[in-house]
Amino acid sequence: MIDIRLVREDADTVKAALGRRGVDAVEIDRLVALDAAARSAVGSRDELRARVKALSREVGEARRAGDTARAETLAAESRAAGDEERTHNNRAEAAQEAVRRALLYLPNLPDAEAPDGAGPEDNVVVRTWPEAPAAYGDHQRVPHWDIGAQLGLLDMARGAKLSGSMFPLYRGAGARLVRALESFALDRHADEYEEIRPPTLVLTETMVSTGHLPKFEEDAYHVERDDLWAIPTAEVPLTSMWRGDVLDEADLPLRLTAGTACYRREAGAAGRDTRGLLRVHEFEKVELFAYTTPEQARPQLASMVARAEGMLRDLGLRYRVLDLCSGDIGNSAARTFDLEVYSPGVDMWLEVSSVSWCSDYQARRAAIRYRPAAGGGPVFVHTLNGSALAWARIWAALVETGRQPDGSVVLPEVLAPYLRGGTVLGAG
């Protein structure tokens, strides 16, 4: 969440920044009013509390002095003040809860450098690799679901039989390819990132910390019996690893990577791009994650984009980098770069990575701070996360791109060590 003090002291800046992402200024005015009401309620509550405490102290003194009559009088007075305090307290707590709730629903302020825009159509293509348009043969113009079925790599029908539509089931070499990709990614980032294997069912608090709750409840799977949520991304558990903690500046940047299944209900995307692996409810993804100081955040963001890009180059996939406009940046992020690969069979650009800088928005929700080496009180860390990469769509792009005139699929050499050398699928 954003800092209530910023809202209070400079509402115009907040209105302007959030206006860039389509938040109505009226919401800020409402929040300012709620905040003023809450502070006034807390003030009168606190005055009464101070009175009760002072009287109680006097009761104790009178009692020790043996003045029972005086003690009784003071106790009665304190009791009356306490009753009054209770009603004021209820009012104050309700007012504070209203402020907190409003803050939890407000998105992060976009970074000044993020381009302006209302929606996906306004995102800026920063670069495309390779720059020259690539030529694709007819043999590559076959969608991955057909290739997957032909070569026995992907069985969407049996996946649906088990779990409903949009739950892929990989078979044989197709399954091995997913595993290979995950190992390839984790090994590649082991130089700077500690590998984590987190739980994928998490508490409500863990989902609130990243901003996935309460606003986006409809997008997540919930296990009701135990009140646990299936993570939509490893960013969720990784953010909460140090929730409520105070780190040392020397610990930063603290970088983590994790390969997990990701679960998404895709509630708002009914019927759109749902064939094959384009949009699925469950997919594997390797995530890069970092806690940093504010100064380290921008270079860290650039570094994460570069790492994801490097993988796409080595996988031989054509891709482009998008600088998301203010209207399309995710709720918790201040700046986001998306990576899309071109997949010739479906003739589409597929989003395979989203790298975001969340400034202190998540850290404030999760109370993650660090003690500056230069001294002074603890300050909020910055959090960054980026996919490297999401495998379902990479799988699709690899299979479509690598398809040969004879119908077999040739995979990039970098995966050879993870495929027991077998980089050709369906040969002969």
Added chain:
RNA sequence: GGAGGGAUGGCAGAGCGGACGAAUGCACGGCUCUUGAAAAGCCGCGAGGUGCGAGCCUCCGUGGGUUCGAAUCCCACUCCCUCCGCCA
């Protein structure tokens, strides 16, 4: 699932109804001593909110309760540890 123990500041750990936001140690910051460092000594040192300020308020796992007054007593819950049972 059963029995027992526990949860207090960055960490460890005392306190078990009244000046306790909390002893002590470690860590950390400043100073003295020293050529420098170490050691030693002295001083400081939790977080948040609110107020121009003195100050006031909140926080001892969470939520309720008892009381004039709760870190301290009672109830419920969560989590951790030990043992037993079950289990991939």
